[in-house]
Amino acid sequence: MLNTYRELVRIRFLMMLAYRVNYYSGIVIYSLNIGVYYFLWMAIYGGNESLNGTTAVQITTYVAVAWMSRAFYFNNLDREIAQEIRDGTVAVQLIRPYHYLWVKGFQGLGEGLFRLLMFSVPGMVIVSLLFPVQLPTFGAVWGWFAVSLILGFFINTQINILTGLFAFFILNNNGLIRAKRVMVDLLSGLVIPLHFFPAWAQQGLSFLPFQGISYVPSTILSHGMPMEELWSFLMVQAIWVLLLWIPIRGLWFHARRRLVVQGG
């Protein structure tokens, strides 16, 4: 069984290799986005050494790490699942001897790994040459970052699967997918680190799963933090990974029943 899933990751990885233009343009796009936010933040700092407990170098590093991490956790599973539900291919998938959602998840992992290795790593080198990014030296903090990034991938993928499954209930969920995308970018701390939000908004966001996608891993790598704080960060992520299974299971259960009715 494990072999099957490993093969799925490998095939998706190789499929990504075929779209090379996509990959070059991706590096340029991410560098451009990092550029916009870098200059904006520098204008916000306006020569100040530090703002809200974050130095200018830390925010630059945060922006670069956040966007390069996005390459790993971001995937189009929501669109893919919705598409397969709409054109009916999901019915064929259901009779195959593996779990549809796991297959999707592992395909997303293959895509993420491809972009992490071929895109984030070289992208980070380019960005470090352009902007004053200061990454920590190799050590434990990189390990914790990796753990946190993987948990972030889980949370984002689960949210994508949930959004995709809504296609069973809403005829056209393209709008929902688009809305989810901009919400995640804002609420996960990709465009603004969460501790820059006003206190009441921080309070609200701490009850949502989005912080685990971008804010937690990016902060771990750009800020450096004491062990106990790091643990509570990772715990919050892990709890969300577990909690998000509940609506997915529920939705999947109902969705399959609906599909049987439609196929009748």
Place this chain on the structure above:
Amino acid sequence: MFQAELFLRYLVQYLKVRLEYRSDFLVQLGTDLLFQAVNLIFILVVFTHTTQLSGWTREEVIFIYGYFLVPFAVFSAFFNLWDFNERYIIKGEMDRVLTRPVHSLYQIVMETMTPESLVGAVTGLLVMGWAVWQMEWTFHWMDPLLFFLFVIGGAAIYGGIHVLLTSISLFSDSKTDIQPIMYNVGNYGRYPVNIYHSIIQWVLTWLLPFAFVGFYPASFLLRDDRWLTFALLTPVMGLIYLGLGIVVWNWGIRHYRGAGN
């Protein structure tokens, strides 16, 4: 005259289709609003930590953003060529377009237009209105006229560059992913250009003149005379870039061989 009538017919047809799927239509309007709100929230949050951005106040930055939404909405409504390659080249629709007596680009623009994107202009006007209301701003009788010219010029710049990049598909039938890059460069034009490195300022002015779509005209309307000449150049840049787009398009059409046999 014939062109105008054709345009109206296409518009009516489009509205019929759109009103058939009303909930879908409403969802799209909602997500468009959300998309615009996210950028506004960014500006609002940022200004809880600083009082100015390279000399620009919160209201001024919001005004610039609101202004940017208007030409961008006009552009989105009429230049929706994002999946041109997929739909016209790979699926072969281009051959049908080429057999018709109307100019190919004009016809494709009509077939792909999404007039509901113009709602973004209303949002932009509301955002601008709010910013103006917060500032002490004196109205000049020329403003509406200039605003109109600037908006048309800005949309033409966006449109021209978009057509220019789309034309690449006519020369090679493989998928090019260069258009999203343009969208991302365009994001630079929403903020005051004096926050950027001088090389970026130069690119945004002369090479990919997105600063004309947001910042230059908006700063002129804000009575900031530093970029006066640039602002007045907006319609000219619009003409140049849209013209360039059409010339390259026509050249591409002559070059086009079709993806099939």
